[in-house]
Amino acid sequence: MLIGIPSLLGPELLATLRAMGHGDEIALVDGNYPAAEQAHRLIRADGHHLVPVLDAILSVLPVDDAVPEALFRASVKGDPALADPVHHEMEAVCARRAPGHKVVALAGADFYARVKAAHAIVATSEPRLYANIIIRKGVIYPPETEKQ
Numbered sequence: 001m002l003i004g005i006p007s008l009l010g011p012e013l014l015a016t017l018r019a020m021g022h023g024d025e026i027a028l029v030d031g032n033y034p035a036a037e038q039a040h041r042l043i044r045a046d047g048h049h050l051v052p053v054l055d056a057i058l059s060v061l062p063v064d065d066a067v068p069e070a071l072f073r074a075s076v077k078g079d080p081a082l083a084d085p086v087h088h089e090m091e092a093v094c095a096r097r098a099p100g101h102k103v104v105a106l107a108g109a110d111f112y113a114r115v116k117a118a119h120a121i122v123a124t125s126e127p128r129l130y131a132n133i134i135i136r137k138g139v140i141y142p143p144e145t146e147k148q
Contacts, residue, residue, distance in 0.1 A: 006056035013043050016120045018059050021031035021135045021136035024119040026061075028054055030131040035123035038115055043122045051089050051124035054133060056129030057122075058097035071103045086131040102135070 001007060005014070020026065021065055028050055029035050045053050064070040071094050076082035083105065091103045108115065114134055115121060124131075 005123075006059055008045070008053055008056040009060065009071050010045075013045070013122065014060075016041060016043055017137075019057070020061075020119050022066075022137060023064060023115070025117070025131065025134050025136045026057070027115040027118040027121045027134045028057070028129060029121055029123055030126035031124065032129065033115075033123065033132055035121045035122075037123040038112075039123075040118070041120035045122050045124045048124050048125045048126075050128075050131045050133070051086070051093060051126050053122060053141075054090060055093045055097065055109065057135065058093065060134060061135060062138040062140050063094075063098040063101050064136040066138065067136065069104045070136035070138065071098065071101050071112060072106050072111065072134040073103050074111045074130045075105045075107060076130050080105035080107055084128065084130055084136070086126075086128045090131070091134050137138055 030050060072085055073090060076084055094101060094103050111132065118134060
C-alpha cells in the first residue's frame with residue numbers, strides 16, 4: 001500500500017502507467033474483450049469492474065491536452081450514436097477526473113484498431129458489454145510553467 005495511491009493500482013499497472021510516454025494510449029476493457037490476443041502488454045485486473053479501475057487510473061494519469069481528442073470509448077453494436085448506462089458512468093468519471101475532455105465514441109473497427117495499437121491493455125472483469133475505453137497520456141507540467 002502507498003499513501004495517496006488507490007489500492008486498485010497494483011505494481012504492474014503502476015509501472016506501466018509510469019513507463020508510458022506522452023501520447024501513449026492505454027485501453028481498459030471488459031471481461032469479454034479478446035485482450036490476451038490483442039495486447040502488446042497485458043495487465044490483468046481480475047475481480048474488478050471497469051469504472052473503479054478507470055477512476056483510479058485517472059487519479060494519477062494526466063490526459064493529453066495537446067490533441068483535440070484523448071478519451072475514446074467503444075460503441076454499442078459498432079454504432080457511435082448508441083450508448084449504454086456504463087458509457088454514461090465512464091463519461092461521468094472522465095468529466096470529474098479530466099474536465100474539459102470529451103469521451104469520443106468510435107465505431108467497432110476503429111475502436112479495435114486503436115486498442116491493438118495501444119501501449120497496454122488492462123483486462124477487467126467488467127460483465128457489461130461494450131465497457132471499453134482508451135486513454136491517451138498527457139504530460140505533467142512543471143510548477144513554474146503553465147499549459148501552452
